[in-house]
Amino acid sequence: MMELEIELKKASDSLKSWDTTSISLTAGCDLFMRYVTRTSALEYEDFNSAKSRLIERAEKFGEISYKARRIIAMLSQDFIFDGCTILVHGFSRVVLEVLKTAAQNKKLFRVLCTEGRPDRTGLRLSNELAKLDVPVKLLIDSAVAYSMDEIDMVFVGADGVVESGGIINMMGTYQIALVAHSMNKPVYVAAESYKFARLYPLDQKDMAPALRPIDFGVPIPSKVEVETSARDYTPPQYLTLLFTDLGVLTPSVVSDELIQLYL
Amino acid sequence: MEPRRPSRAVIDPKVRQVGFITPNAPPQQPVRTQSYPPESNSPPLSESPASNSLSPVMIPPPRHLSDNLTAYRTPAVPVPESSRRRAEPAAVACSYDPSESLFGTSSPAPSPLASSRLVVDGEFSEESWFKKSDSAKFASSFPGGGFDLTTVKNVGVAAAVAAKKPAAVSGNEKSKASGAESKNELPSGSGSKTSKVKMTKSERRSLQESQRAAKAGGNKSAGASSSRAAKQPQQKKDAAPAPPSVAASEKKGTDRPPEKERKKDVPAPRMQFDDKSRVEKAKKRAVVNQTEVRNRVELFRHLPQYEHGTQLPDLESKFFRNDPMHRAVYKVGLQYLAGDITGGNARCIAMLQAFSEAIRDYTTPAEKTLTRDLTAKIGSYVSFLIECRPLSISMGNAIRFLKNRIAKLPLTLSESEAKTSLCLDIDRFINEKIILADRVIVRHASTKIRDGDVLLTYGSSCVVEMLLSHALELGKKFHVVIVDSRPKLEGQSLLRRLVANGLNCTYTHLNAVSYIMHEVTRVFLGASSILSNGTVYSRVGTAAVAMVANAFSVPVLICCEAYKFHERVQLDSICFNELGDPQAVAKVSGRGDVNYLGSLGNKDNLQLLNLMYDATPSEYISMIVTDYGMIPPTSVPVIVREYCRDQLWI
Numbered sequence: 001m002m003e004l005e006i007e008l009k010k011a012s013d014s015l016k017s018w019d020t021t022s023i024s025l026t027a028g029c030d031l032f033m034r035y036v037t038r039t040s041a042l043e044y045e046d047f048n049s050a051k052s053r054l055i056e057r058a059e060k061f062g063e064i065s066y067k068a069r070r071i072i073a074m075l076s077q078d079f080i081f082d083g084c085t086i087l088v089h090g091f092s093r094v095v096l097e098v099l100k101t102a103a104q105n106k107k108l109f110r111v112l113c114t115e116g117r118p119d120r121t122g123l124r125l126s127n128e129l130a131k132l133d134v135p136v137k138l139l140i141d142s143a144v145a146y147s148m149d150e151i152d153m154v155f156v157g158a159d160g161v162v163e164s165g166g167i168i169n170m171m172g173t174y175q176i177a178l179v180a181h182s183m184n185k186p187v188y189v190a191a192e193s194y195k196f197a198r199l200y201p202l203d204q205k206d207m208a209p210a211l212r213p214i215d216f217g218v219p220i221p222s223k224v225e226v227e228t229s230a231r232d233y234t235p236p237q238y239l240t241l242l243f244t245d246l247g248v249l250t251p252s253v254v255s256d257e258l259i260q261l262y263l
Numbered sequence: 264m265e266p267r268r269p270s271r272a273v274i275d276p277k278v279r280q281v282g283f284i285t286p287n288a289p290p291q292q293p294v295r296t297q298s299y300p301p302e303s304n305s306p307p308l309s310e311s312p313a314s315n316s317l318s319p320v321m322i323p324p325p326r327h328l329s330d331n332l333t334a335y336r337t338p339a340v341p342v343p344e345s346s347r348r349r350a351e352p353a354a355v356a357c358s359y360d361p362s363e364s365l366f367g368t369s370s371p372a373p374s375p376l377a378s379s380r381l382v383v384d385g386e387f388s389e390e391s392w393f394k395k396s397d398s399a400k401f402a403s404s405f406p407g408g409g410f411d412l413t414t415v416k417n418v419g420v421a422a423a424v425a426a427k428k429p430a431a432v433s434g435n436e437k438s439k440a441s442g443a444e445s446k447n448e449l450p451s452g453s454g455s456k457t458s459k460v461k462m463t464k465s466e467r468r469s470l471q472e473s474q475r476a477a478k479a480g481g482n483k484s485a486g487a488s489s490s491r492a493a494k495q496p497q498q499k500k501d502a503a504p505a506p507p508s509v510a511a512s513e514k515k516g517t518d519r520p521p522e523k524e525r526k527k528d529v530p531a532p533r534m535q536f537d538d539k540s541r542v543e544k545a546k547k548r549a550v551v552n553q554t555e556v557r558n559r560v561e562l563f564r565h566l567p568q569y570e571h572g573t574q575l576p577d578l579e580s581k582f583f584r585n586d587p588m589h590r591a592v593y594k595v596g597l598q599y600l601a602g603d604i605t606g607g608n609a610r611c612i613a614m615l616q617a618f619s620e621a622i623r624d625y626t627t628p629a630e631k632t633l634t635r636d637l638t639a640k641i642g643s644y645v646s647f648l649i650e651c652r653p654l655s656i657s658m659g660n661a662i663r664f665l666k667n668r669i670a671k672l673p674l675t676l677s678e679s680e681a682k683t684s685l686c687l688d689i690d691r692f693i694n695e696k697i698i699l700a701d702r703v704i705v706r707h708a709s710t711k712i713r714d715g716d717v718l719l720t721y722g723s724s725c726v727v728e729m730l731l732s733h734a735l736e737l738g739k740k741f742h743v744v745i746v747d748s749r750p751k752l753e754g755q756s757l758l759r760r761l762v763a764n765g766l767n768c769t770y771t772h773l774n775a776v777s778y779i780m781h782e783v784t785r786v787f788l789g790a791s792s793i794l795s796n797g798t799v800y801s802r803v804g805t806a807a808v809a810m811v812a813n814a815f816s817v818p819v820l821i822c823c824e825a826y827k828f829h830e831r832v833q834l835d836s837i838c839f840n841e842l843g844d845p846q847a848v849a850k851v852s853g854r855g856d857v858n859y860l861g862s863l864g865n866k867d868n869l870q871l872l873n874l875m876y877d878a879t880p881s882e883y884i885s886m887i888v889t890d891y892g893m894i895p896p897t898s899v900p901v902i903v904r905e906y907c908r909d910q911l912w913i
Binding site: 163164165198200202206236252259260262 | 785818820891894895901905
C-alpha cells in the first residue's frame with residue numbers, strides 16, 4: 001500500500017514537472033492523490049481489493065472531472081437571461097460549454113469577446129461562437145471599460161482557484177474584474193473543482209511566474225523590457241460567484257471545500 | 264463610541280436604557296418617575312416611585328430628582344423602591360445604617376458621583392437586566408464604589424436608610440424629601456430606577472454610588488440586602504462601587520468569563536454575606552476596588568476594573584483563609600497579577616503546567632469521585648486565576664479541553680493512572696497545539712517573506728518573533744519595523760531580542776504608523792483570539808495598524824494558533840474587553856517628573872481608560888496563518904466547526 005502511494009506520488013510529480021506553471025495540472029494531481037488515497041481501501045487486507053477500490057475511485061475522479069463541464073453548464077443556465085450581454089475573456093472550454101448550452105436552450109444573448117492578446121484567444125472564441133450562431137462582437141483589450149455599460153455580466157474561466165477564493169487566470173482578468181466591480185457588474189467564474197489549489201497569493205507577484213513571449217510584430221530595442229507574465233491573480237472581493245461542479249459557490253466557500261478535502 | 268453601540272434609546276451617554284424595560288407588575292407605583300424618559304411610555308412620569316415596579320433595568324434619568332424623590336416617598340414596595348432609590352445616591356446609601364453612615368459621610372463626595380451614577384444606572388441596566396431574573400427587589404444600589412464595604416455589611420434599617428437618604432441626596436438635586444422617601448423604599452431594595460431627576464453627571468454618579476453602596480450595605484437589611492447582594496453580584500461588571508459585590512460577582516465569575524461574562528451577575532441573590540468564604544473574598548475585593556469606582560468610564564462599566572497594586576496583600580491573606588490553593592496555581596496567579604507573564608501562549612502554558620502539577624499532587628478525598636472532585640478543584644483554581652486577571656480566550660479554551668478530558672476519563676482507571684493520563688494529555692495539548700503549531704505557522708508564514716521585504720509588526724507576539732528569527736535563519740533579507748504603543752511598550756523587548764539576533768529593525772510608535780506604512784510590504788500581527796466572524800481580537804492598537812495597512816493596500820497576515828479560535832462573534836471592542844490599570848495611562852514609568860495629571864487624579868470629570876484588547880474587523884485581514892495552513896478570515900468558523908468542536912481536541 002505504501003509502495004503504491006509512493007508510485008502514485010512519483011507519477012504525479014513527473015506529470016507536474018512537465019509543465020510547472022500550470023496550476024490546474026498541479027492542483028488536479030494533488031486532488032487526485034488526496035481523493036484516491038483518502039479512502040479506507042488502504043486498510044483492506046487483500047491487496048487486490050484495495051487496488052480495485054483505488055482504481056474505482058480514480059475512474060470516478062476522471063468521470064467527475066469529465067462531467068464537470070456539463071454540470072457547470074447546467075448550473076449557469078439560470079444566470080443567463082434573454083437579451084443579456086456577456087463579456088468573455090480568455091479561451092476557456094468550460095465557458096464555451098456554458099455558452100453552447102445556453103445557445104442550445106434557445107436563449108437570446110450576445111457575447112463580447114476581448115481580443116486576448118497575445119494569445120489571440122478572442123479570435124478562437126469568436127470563431128466557435130459564430131458557429132453556434134451567437135452574435136459576437138470583438139473588442140480590443142483596452143475597450144473593456146468603454147463597453148462595460150452595455151454589459152450585463154462577465155464570464156471567465158480559471159487556471160486555478162486559490163484558497164482565498166480568488167482566481168488565477170489569463171492576464172487581463174484582474175483588470176476586467178476591477179472595472180466590472182466598480183460598475184457593479186457581476187463577475188462569474190466557471191471552474192471545475194479539481195482546479196482548487198492550495199495556494200494563497202497575497203499580491204500579483206506572489207505566484208510562481210508563468211512567462212511566455214509576446215510578439216509585437218515589430219522588433220523591440222533590446223533596452224526595452226517587456227512584461228511577459230501570462231497570468232494574473234484576481235482577489236476574491238471582485239468575484240461574484242463561482243460555478244463549479246460542486247455547485248454555485250461564493251468565493252469564501254473555496255477555502256471551506258479545501259479544508260474539508262485536505263485536512 | 265456612542266454610535267457604535269447598539270441602538271438603544273439613549274438620551275445621553277449617561278443614561279443608557281438597556282431596553283429591557285419590563286414594567287414589573289404595575290402593582291406598586293404605576294406611575295414612574297421620569298427616570299426612563301425613553302421608555303417611559305408606560306408609566307407616566309409621575310414622581311411616584313412606583314417605578315420601582317419597573318424592572319431594575321430601567322435607568323432613571325438623572326432628572327428632576329427632587330420631584331421624584333418626593334414622589335418616591337411611598338414606602339410601599341420596598342423592592343421597587345430600593346432600586347429606585349438608586350437614583351438618589353444618598354438615598355440609597357441612606358437606607359442602611361452603617362452604610363448610611365458611610366454614605367452619609369461620603370455622600371457629599373460620592374453624591375455628586377452618585378448622581379451622575381444615577382444616569383449610569385443605565386449602564387446598570389445592563390447588569391440590571393440580570394436583576395430581572397432576580398426580581399425587582401434589587402435595590403439599585405450600585406456597587407458602592409468608594410463606599411466602604413463595611414457599610415454594605417450593615418443591614419441598614421429602613422429608617423436609617425431614610426435618614427441617610429436625605430444626606431446623600433443633599434449632594435444631588437434631589438430633595439432630601441425624596442431621600443427620605445427613598446429611604447422607606449430603600450430597605451426594600453427595589454431594583455427599579457427611580458429618579459427621573461436630571462442631575463449633573465457627578466451628582467448622578469454619587470447617587471449611583473451611594474445607591475450601590477447602600478445596596479451593598481443595605482442588602483443586609485430586609486429584602487433589600489439580599490436583593491442588593493444579588494444585585495451586586497450582578498453588577499459584577501459594574502466594578503467598583505461595591506467591592507463586596509464585586510468580589511461576589513467575581514466569585515460568580517465562572518471559569519468561563521468570555522462566555523458568561525454577562526451572566527456572571529445573574530446568579531440568584533447571592534447571599535454573599537452568608538457565605539463566609541465569599542464574604543472574605545468580597546472583602547478582599549472590596550479593599551481593592553474602592554478607589555476605582557469614581558473614575559470608571561461609563562461605557563465600560565460592564566467590565567471589571569480593579570485597583571492595581573493593592574491586591575497582593577489581599578491575595579496573600581486570602582490564600583491561607585480558604586481552601587489552600589495549590590502552590591503552583593497560586594504562583595501562576597501572582598505572576599499574572601504582577602504582569603510577569605503576558606501573552607496568550609505564555610499564560611496558557613503557565614496555567615496548564617500549574618494545573619498539571621496540581622493534578623500530580625492531587626488525591627481524591629474519600630467517597631468522592633475523581634472526575635467530579637477534580638473538576639470542582641480545577642474550577643476553584645480557575646476562579647482564583649480569574650481574580651488575579653481575567654482569563655484570555657486561549658486559556659478559556661484550554662480549560663475547556665482539560666475539563667473535557669477529565670470528564671472523559673474512563674471510570675475504570677485507578678487514580679494514579681488517571682492522573683498520569685491527564686498530565687500526559689496536558690503535555691500533549693501544550694506540545695501539539697502550541698509548540699508544534701507555532702513551528703508549522705512559522706514554516707507557512709516564512710514562505711510569504713521575500714527578499715527585500717519590509718515587514719511591520721505591532722507589539723510583541725511570540726509567534727511573529729519566532730517567524731522573523733526563522734526567516735532570518737533561512738537567509739532572507741528583509742527589514743523589520745516594530746510599532747509600539749504606551750503604556751505597555753511591549754515592542755521594546757521584541758526590539759531588543761531581534762536586534763540581538765542581527766535583524767535590521769526600525770522602531771516607532773503607533774502615532775507614526777501612517778507615516779511609515781507606505782514603505783511597508785507586509786504586516787505580520789499576532790492575535791489573542793480569532794472569532795467566528797473573522798474578527799481578530801488582539802492587543803489594543805492592532806486594529807489601527809491593520810486599518811492603516813489596508814488603506815495602503817498592504818497585506819495583513821495574522822499568525823494565530825488554531826486553539827485560540829473561538830465560536831463567539833464580536834462586532835466591536837466594547838462588549839467584551841479587559842480593563843487595565845488606568846493610572847498606567849497617566850504615568851510614565853521612569854519619568855517621575857511627568858505627572859501632569861497628578862492633581863487631577865480624582866476629578867469626577869476625568870476618567871482614565873486603559874483598554875487591553877481591541878477587535879479588528881475581518882475585511883482588513885488578508886490571511887490568517889494557523890497550524891492548519893493559510894486560511895482566509897472567512898474560514899475561521901470552518902476550522903472551529905471541523906476541529907475545535909469535536910471533543911477530542913486532536
